[in-house]
Amino acid sequence: MNEPDPAAGASGDPDTRPPTGEDHRRHLLRAVELAREGSSRGDGGPFGAVVVLDGRVVGEGWNQVVATDDPTAHAEIVAVRRACAELGSFQLVGAHVYASCEPCPMCLGALYWARPAQIHHAATREHAAEVGFDDSFIYDELALPPDRRRLPARQHDLPEAVQVMRRWAENPDRTTY
Numbered sequence: 031m032n033e034p035d036p037a038a039g040a041s042g043d044p045d046t047r048p049p050t051g052e053d054h055r056r057h058l059l060r061a062v063e064l065a066r067e068g069s070s071r072g073d074g075g076p077f078g079a080v081v082v083l084d085g086r087v088v089g090e091g092w093n094q095v096v097a098t099d100d101p102t103a104h105a106e107i108v109a110v111r112r113a114c115a116e117l118g119s120f121q122l123v124g125a126h127v128y129a130s131c132e133p134c135p136m137c138l139g140a141l142y143w144a145r146p147a148q149i150h151h152a153a154t155r156e157h158a159a160e161v162g163f164d165d166s167f168i169y170d171e172l173a174l175p176p177d178r179r180r181l182p183a184r185q186h187d188l189p190e191a192v193q194v195m196r197r198w199a200e201n202p203d204r205t206t207y
């Protein structure tokens with residue numbers, strides 16, 4: 031994990047130059063390598079991800095859904111968790127996220143919350159669908175009204191649920207994100 035990135039220099043000083051096409055390619059190839067290694071071990075699907083901040087790899091992940099019995103252990107989520115732990119932050123402002131395949135809606139949502147600067151991916155949701163990972167289906171579901179989705183969602187009136195949020199919003203000491 032988190033092998034030193036040769037491009038960052040031996041000192042580990044932040045590399046603030048904009049990433050080049052060669053940088054993008056190198057990190058994407060690393061994501062593919064993680065996908066290959068993880069899926070060969072039987073950890074999960076063939077997906078890998080790398081988080082890079084200022085030229086330094088701060089988190090790597092691969093799909094571990096099968097190995098950990100965790101449906102959320104997608105490569106990007108694992109990489110984001112590791113990067114945030116490494117940085118001691120719940121956000122990845124300025125980071126570039128490299129994924130071997132286009133993020134599914136869950137991972138895309140997680141990446142919005144993590145707020146990196148840019149997402150780079152190689153294979154597409156159509157490629158994922160070809161091998162049985164129907165991310166496209168979930169993307170299509172999102173466009174439907176909640177009660178027409180395959181997984182229907184129903185709203186229930188419960189004032190306590192709103193109160194708990196309003197109390198939080200009124201607390202001047204809260205940490206926003």
Ligand SMILES: [Zn+2]
Nearest residue numbers: 104134136137
């Ligand atoms: Zn995902």
